[in-house]
Amino acid sequence: xxxxxxxxxxxxxxxxxxxxxxxxxxxxxxxxxxxxxxxxxxxxxxxxxxxxxxxxxxxxxxxxxxxxxxxxxxxxxxxxxxxxxxxxxxxxxxxxxxxxxxxxxxxxxxxxxxxxxxxxxxxxxxxxxxxxxxxxxxxxxxxxxxxxxxxxxxxxxxxxxxxxxxxxxxxxxxxxxxxxxxxxxxxxxxxxxxxxxxxxxxxxxxxxxxxxxxxxxxxxxxxxxxxxxxxxxxxxxxxxxxxxxxxxxxxxxxxxxxxxxxxxxxxxxxxxxxxxxxxxxxxxxxxxxxxxxxxxxxxxxxxxxxxxxxxxxxxxxxxxxxxxxxxxxxxxxxxxxxxxxxxxxxxxxxxxxxxxxxxxxxxxxxxxxxxxxxxxxxxxxxxxxxxxxxxxxxxxx
Numbered sequence: 001x002x003x004x005x006x007x008x009x010x011x012x013x014x015x016x017x018x019x020x021x022x023x024x025x026x027x028x029x030x031x032x033x034x035x036x037x038x039x040x041x042x043x044x045x046x047x048x049x050x051x052x053x054x055x056x057x058x059x060x061x062x063x064x065x066x067x068x069x070x071x072x073x074x075x076x077x078x079x080x081x082x083x084x085x086x087x088x089x090x091x092x093x094x095x096x097x098x099x100x101x102x103x104x105x106x107x108x109x110x111x112x113x114x115x116x117x118x119x120x121x122x123x124x125x126x127x128x129x130x131x132x133x134x135x136x137x138x139x140x141x142x143x144x145x146x147x148x149x150x151x152x153x154x155x156x157x158x159x160x161x162x163x164x165x166x167x168x169x170x171x172x173x174x175x176x177x178x179x180x181x182x183x184x185x186x187x188x189x190x191x192x193x194x195x196x197x198x199x200x201x202x203x204x205x206x207x208x209x210x211x212x213x214x215x216x217x218x219x220x221x222x223x224x225x226x227x228x229x230x231x232x233x234x235x236x237x238x239x240x241x242x243x244x245x246x247x248x249x250x251x252x253x254x255x256x257x258x259x260x261x262x263x264x265x266x267x268x269x270x271x272x273x274x275x276x277x278x279x280x281x282x283x284x285x286x287x288x289x290x291x292x293x294x295x296x297x298x299x300x301x302x303x304x305x306x307x308x309x310x311x312x313x314x315x316x317x318x319x320x321x322x323x324x325x326x327x328x329x330x331x332x333x334x335x336x337x338x339x340x341x342x343x344x345x346x347x348x349x350x351x352x353x354x355x356x357x358x359x360x361x362x363x364x365x366x367x368x369x370x371x372x373x374x375x376x377x378x379x380x381x382x383x384x385x386x387x388x389x390x391x392x393x394x395x396x397x
Contacts, residue, residue, distance in 0.1 A: 051101055052108030054129075055122040063120060063132055064176035068169060077170035078132055079119075079140040082183035083151055083162040084191065085127035089240050090294045091158050103160065107151050114150035119143070126238065129162075130183070140168050157293050163191035188239055206254060206288070220337060225249040227333035231370075234377055235329075245326040248301035252330050255285030255302070279314045282306055301326040305334065310364045328367045332358060332374050335366075351378055 004013055047059035055063070067078050085107070092100035104127070111121040111129055119133025131147045144166040151162040165186025169179050228249040232242045256264060259281055263274050270278060282303050289299030303315065304327035311319030339354040349357075355375050362368040 049108075049123040049125075052105050052123050054108050054112065055120060057122070057124050060122040060124070060130060060132065061176050064169075064179060067132065068171055068173065068176060068179070070171060077135050077168045077173075079135055079143050079166055080169050080179050080183055081131045081133075081144045081147055081164055081166035082124075082180070082187050083129045083131075083148065083164040084187055084239060085129075085151065086161040086163055086191075087159060087294065088127040089244065089297055091160060093297050093300075094158065094293045103153065107153065107160075110150040111147060114146050115143070121147075127240070135168065140166060163187055165190055191239060206251060209257065220341060221250050221253055223337040223341065224252065224330065224333045227337060227374075228329055231329055231333065231374055231377055234373060241326070244297050244301065245329060247295070248298045248305070248326055249330050249333065251285065251289065251298060252302050252305045252334060253281065253285070254288055255281035255283065258284045279306075283315050300324060301330065303327075305330045307331070308365045309362075309367050313365075323367075328370055332366050332370055336374070336378070355379070 003009060047055060047062070049056045064080070088100065088103075091103065104123070108121065108123060108129070111131065115121055115131050115133050118136060118138075119131055122130050122132070124130060129151065131143070133143050133147075135143075144164065148162050148164055151160070153160045165183045165188075167179065167182055167186065174182075225246050229242070229246050232245050237245065259278060263270065263277060266274070282305060286299040286303035289295040289302060301324055304318065304323050307313035307316065307318050307323045307327060308331075309320060309323070309328075311317055313323075336351075336354050336358060339349050339357065340351055342348040355378060358366060358371050359375060362371040
């Protein structure tokens with residue numbers, strides 16, 4: 001066309017130019033359509049859980065905000081329910097993460113079918129699910145129980161259930177954050193009230209045997225469990241991790257029931273052969289607990305409870321964050337309780353002296369970040385147990 005401005009060309013040039021412009025316009029239209037599709041896909045990814053296809057935390061808060069601001073056309077409120085799977089960690093550890101992911105997908109699909117079309121299902125991460133459903137003329141408890149029932153699955157060697165909490169929300173009643181907090185509180189209150197599971201019954205039997213065999217070790221284990229409970233809360237562990245941690249703390253010395261009395265109660269120092277046998281108690285504890293699939297995660301923490309941060313512990317000589325977090329917590333609480341408790345072969349030291357020793361061993365025997373968190377916790381309970389206390393004998397557990 002530019003050339004035609006200076007020198008008249010054949011008419012076909014105009015037609016070719018017109019066709020070119022049409023092709024460009026068509027290509028722009030296709031590009032716009034593709035970009036629009038990509039934008040929609042990206043938006044969907046930001047509000048969708050990649051594993052289950054359910055709405056994620058962002059989608060939940062958007063829908064909750066909308067429900068609490070405008071309600072729905074039919075009027076009335078919503079039931080908001082939060083669920084935490086029972087037994088999922090044990091299932092994951094027993095059958096593997098791919099099987100665990102497949103289970104979450106199945107349960108997510110089942111939950112969606114249970115609440116549609118008047119409700120939506122969401123996965124908040126891990127093994128937490130929730131539901132937001134219009135009440136209309138339905139009872140909130142029936143919606144909650146139908147959703148809970150959809151999160152159950154049983155098979156050979158496993159049983160998955162769900163603990164939950166629910167509340168009715170309506171426009172102007174509270175904020176989305178308050179609704180989630182209240183549902184979370186109700187869920188964990190129910191979790192603590194649930195009847196004892198086979199796992200807990202097995203744990204209780206082992207604790208009874210342990211206490212009958214070694215009453216002093218039973219008292220020590222209870223002290224370690226109390227410290228682990230408080231430190232786990234301060235570290236904001238989720239409910240199931242906290243439960244496994246406390247059970248492992250209570251049973252971290254269970255393998256010592258297989259150690260002969262003449263070694264376990266020897267008044268003098270142990271020789272090399274006796275130390276080698278004593279160092280096997282964590283492996284024995286792991287084998288005892290591993291006989292019950294539900295207690296295998298507890299056994300793994302027990303196995304690693306005497307590993308050292310720098311890698312010179314036993315039985316596997318693993319180091320740093322290779323050591324499970326629960327085992328690192330137990331190691332610190334175990335040592336503190338041992339130092340501050342009187343034994344036949346030693347006197348107790350003060351909390352301040354015990355904290356000074358823990359700080360001295362931070363970075364070698366213990367995780368330094370966990371040591372500081374533990375010391376802050378104890379210093380809050382014993383104000384006089386501040387830094388600068390006298391040194392004591394090295395911590396040996």
